[in-house]
Amino acid sequence: CQTGEVAADPQLYDQSYLSPVTIGNSELMLDFDTGSADLWCFSTESPAVQSAGHGLYNPSTGTELDGAFWDITYGDQSAASGNVFADKVVVGGVTATKQAIEAATSVSYEFTEDVASDGLLGLAFSSINTILPQPQTTFFDTVRNTLAKAVFTVDLKKGAAGSYTFGYIDSSKYSGAITYVPVNTANGFWQFTADGYSGGGNNASTGRGGVAIADTGTSLLYLPASVAKGYYSGVQGASFDFRQGGYTLPCSATPPDFNVAIGGKTFTVPGSYINYAPLRAGSSTCFGGIQADSGIGFSIFGDVFLKAVYAIFDDSGSSPKLGFAAQ
Numbered sequence: 001c002q003t004g005e006v007a008a009d010p011q012l013y014d015q016s017y018l019s020p021v022t023i024g025n026s027e028l029m030l031d032f033d034t035g036s037a038d039l040w041c042f043s044t045e046s047p048a049v050q051s052a053g054h055g056l057y058n059p060s061t062g063t064e065l066d067g068a069f070w071d072i073t074y075g076d077q078s079a080a081s082g083n084v085f086a087d088k089v090v091v092g093g094v095t096a097t098k099q100a101i102e103a104a105t106s107v108s109y110e111f112t113e114d115v116a117s118d119g120l121l122g123l124a125f126s127s128i129n130t131i132l133p134q135p136q137t138t139f140f141d142t143v144r145n146t147l148a149k150a151v152f153t154v155d156l157k158k159g160a161a162g163s164y165t166f167g168y169i170d171s172s173k174y175s176g177a178i179t180y181v182p183v184n185t186a187n188g189f190w191q192f193t194a195d196g197y198s199g200g201g202n203n204a205s206t207g208r209g210g211v212a213i214a215d216t217g218t219s220l221l222y223l224p225a226s227v228a229k230g231y232y233s234g235v236q237g238a239s240f241d242f243r244q245g246g247y248t249l250p251c252s253a254t255p256p257d258f259n260v261a262i263g264g265k266t267f268t269v270p271g272s273y274i275n276y277a278p279l280r281a282g283s284s285t286c287f288g289g290i291q292a293d294s295g296i297g298f299s300i301f302g303d304v305f306l307k308a309v310y311a312i313f314d315d316s317g318s319s320p321k322l323g324f325a326a327q
């Protein structure tokens with residue numbers, strides 16, 4: 001029975017968290033993403049103009065899946081595509097002997113520019129894997145029957161290294177009880193229902209909960225427009241900036257804490273997490289860590305929320321569930 005743990009290293013402003021993964025005989029830094037289900041990486045097949053500065057997977061150690069290809073577009077319209085190989089993947093000591101590796105032959109500029117990241121490791125449900133003609137399993141699904149327990153956990157931190165564990169829950173990483181809620185897998189995400197919100201201006205219109213997904217690959221916390229508006233109504237100098245496409249606030253502000261009720265338990269995001277990052281280096285205006293989820297169709301509990309809790313992604317029972325505990 002396999003268990004393992006791997007570091008989650010924060011990038012600038014906690015924009016993403018990267019973890020070392022051995023693929024074939026390359027060690028790459030991948031962005032673990034519970035909001036998607038493709039394991040893709042820059043490769044020796046990627047055009048040099050797109051892959052400059054990135055670690056590359058060399059498919060010579062793998063076996064090509066003939067006729068298989070993949071093409072993914074994320075919510076922010078970033079995209080990548082390529083072909084597929086089966087190869088050995090090791091994450092924190094947990095080994096998948098034959099994992100589908102999606103080698104990029106084309107990536108959009110968002111990925112080219114993010115030189116610290118060599119690709120993504122999807123941890124959503126394999127039902128949304130983009131490989132055609134036959135979707136393949138995520139790393140977690142590939143190894144889950146070899147794990148001591150079919151779970152992985154997420155312990156992200158603000159401005160410090162956190163960790164992912166596979167196959168076990170680490171009791172040293174949380175305090176109090178774990179609150180579990182059911183997961184709806186219909187859209188392929190770790191989707192749950194938040195009971196309600198409070199904190200901030202008009203107490204962030206408490207009581208209005210909603211459908212949400214837990215997404216380690218998204219930096220911020222996207223909430224119903226009325227909740228986001230209500231929160232910032234209590235923050236001096238905050239406003240919705242159409243040019244920036246979201247709420248901004250003075251970097252000097254100390255925004256109020258924000259509370260989320262899930263499964264009857266309240267989890268608090270410290271206000272400091274919501275003063276997210278300067279619009280550009282040296283700016284005294286910062287982008288807010290809470291934004292409206294308008295047009296998405298559900299709320300996204302990205303890293304701004306996840307770094308305030310210990311999260312358990314549990315597929316060990318008759319149906320998947322999400323656990324949250326105070327860090």
Ligand SMILES: CNCc1nccn1C
Pocket residue numbers: 033034035036074075076078120215216217218
């Ligand atoms: C889908 N989850 C995270 C995400 N959103 C935009 C890009 N990425 C990787």
